[in-house]
Amino acid sequence: MATHLITGAGSGIGAAVARRLHERGDDIVLVARDAGRAKEFTARFPGARTLVADLAAPDRISWALGHQTVPDRVDSLLHIAGIVDLGPVGELTPKIWHQQLDVNLIAPAELTRLFLLQLRAARGHVVFVNSGAGLNAHAEWGAYAASKHGLKALADSLRHEEHAAGVRVTSVYPGRTASPMQAKVHAQEGKEFDPSRWIDPESVATMIITALDLPRDAEINDVTVRPGRG
Template sequence: MKTALVTGGTSGIGLQISLMLLRKGVHVIICGRNFNSVQEKIAHELPAGAPVSYIKADFTIDKDLVKLVEAAKKTAKKIHYLVHSAGVFYAGRIEEASIENFDELYKVNTRAPFFITKELLEPLQKSQGRVVFINSTAGINSWESIGQYAASKHALSAIAGSFQAELEGDGIKVTSVYPAATDTPMQQKIHLAENRNYDPEKLIPAREVAEIIVDLLFRSSKTVVSEIVIRSLQGRIITKKRQ
């Protein structure tokens, strides 16, 4: 049985990926802080006894990260799929942006995926595994009020590029996925904070992002898909520059 570790597997895109992998018979180690809704969904949507494990960790706390990788290595000798979906979002113009939020963005969006990948190299090497970093179109461009989030995702992109070059000799394939606005609890919070109407029809369904990623994980080929940009049919990647 293959094993996947999915950070942010408790909500949004990571939750959809976890459910799809479980349906395909993969043992999924779900990492997050709140397991109530994922456990409810699994109980509701999957047959009893689905091969799932849970590791609780807050990525802003170093000892939680250490415990996470130790628990993961105890749970599985080989990790075939490592999916980094955990993420936080804060926006704010330069005059109002909070430095504490910037620190949290860095810890959760950039530093944690770096640490977890680094510490799980052995189980990934044993399986010639695949690593997916869920990035964002804000990891390609930047626009007004989004500098701190975009910086955390640009940095993640740099790390992914470097890991890809370093790890391909071990047979490990690394992919960055850059979705535009996707229908998830994170996007609902963004709309609420910006006082905008939430219309899921204008957003990418989280399930579609998950399908693309799971298809990629199951591809066996000699090629590496290093980057995937996903945007909605109605949408476009918006690059706003301040006047």
């Protein structure tokens, strides 16, 4: 049975991936920002394990995990959590920059560092759910896009460093996906949110699980998922 460590399982793509892996009988370990969220996860996914760590405070992740029982085997580490705040560069405060960089980039780097021994032992897989903004930055997306461009660099470096250890690394770049994050983006853009126009989180989950299940003789490095025409 494979063990998957997942961030962002509360909604959207993360929830879809966690449900699919849980339903097929895999062992899932869900990162929760606090004890209340962890309780919600165990109720939603019976038998799942949880780890409490606030991704918004990456400097404290190591301390938090040091007070909990962490899995001794990790077949995949799935970085799906993320936050977004739009705004022109001229109006973005250091606090807004730090919030997005902490959750979207530094926390994934720290979790990867902390579980790298388990990943090497399992010849495991690290999946970074990035964004179209990780490849192209547009007006008012500066801070978020910077965090996602950084996430691409993290994934690319990790892939080169861990290839000899058998660790696979995949970056997934979804376009706009029908999720609570996208609803927030539309609100910030002053637009009406119509989920039917955008990618279903289940479709991105299918892509992620395809990458995980690919035979060992191949590896998906980078994949872009764009909204279809329906």
